[in-house]
Amino acid sequence: MSTAVATRFKARLLRPAQPDKATWTFLLLPAAASAELPTRSMVTVEGTFAGQPFVATLEPDGNGSHWLKVDKALREKAGVCAGEMVALQIAPVAKEPEPKVPADLKAALAANAGAKATWKDITAVARRDWIHWIGSGKKAETRVKRLGVAIDKLACGNRRACCFDRSGRYSKGNMGAPEAAVEKGAE
Structure with missing residues (x-):
């Protein structure tokens, strides 16, 4: 894990409402956990998810916090299902990884x-x-x-994407956590 102080928290694992047959899940970071991160925008973290090591980029939720997309492989390795509370420990990575270029x-x-x-x-x-x-x-x-x-x-030498709201607060249509599916019996 990085030399940054690790943040520990629990969050409920959610299924996205769309697409219907999504194989991934997600969770919303509690505001207090998100506040410990160095930025309100995308940030790559490493840590543990229900005891399983992982590295992922957290996305801004558009409300000053973050959300985490959890793929099927990590969820299965951790032995957790949508609807369950999951313990996490995260810290920002020492060096941001190179993004995958389309x-x-x-x-x-x-x-x-x-x-x-x-x-x-x-x-x-x-x-x-x-x-x-x-x-x-x-x-x-x-x-x-x-x-x-x-x-x-x-x-022309421009180093930054113009007019790009990295926090998602002002461009909610482009960034933000997915809508959670309503679980059966929770209505």
Whole structure:
């Protein structure tokens, strides 16, 4: 685990309302646990989930806190199900990991030397922000347009995605925790 002080808490594991057949679950961090993190925006943490080690990027919930997407493999390894309370211990990673670059962005960067040079010179967090901004449009044509804008801006030396609300507070349509499904018998 990183040298940062670990935060311990419990949270209820939830199923997303959409899509109906989602194989992943999620949890909302308690406000006190989220407040111990260094930022209200995306932050990568490492720790334990019901005793199982994991590394994941927490997403902002749009309300000043965070949420965690829990994939099926981690949930099964931990032996927990949606609806159960789960004990977690988390701490920010010492160094943010490199984000996975989508194929279309990778190709666009390869075709533009100026954009590629800026891309190589910015931080992993800035690269993650660009990727998130490009992909956060609701329509396919928005993503295509944003990809072009990003390449143009990077080619001009712009290091940060413009007008990007990293906390999700002001752009709730693009960021935030999923809506939880109503469990049978809980209505």
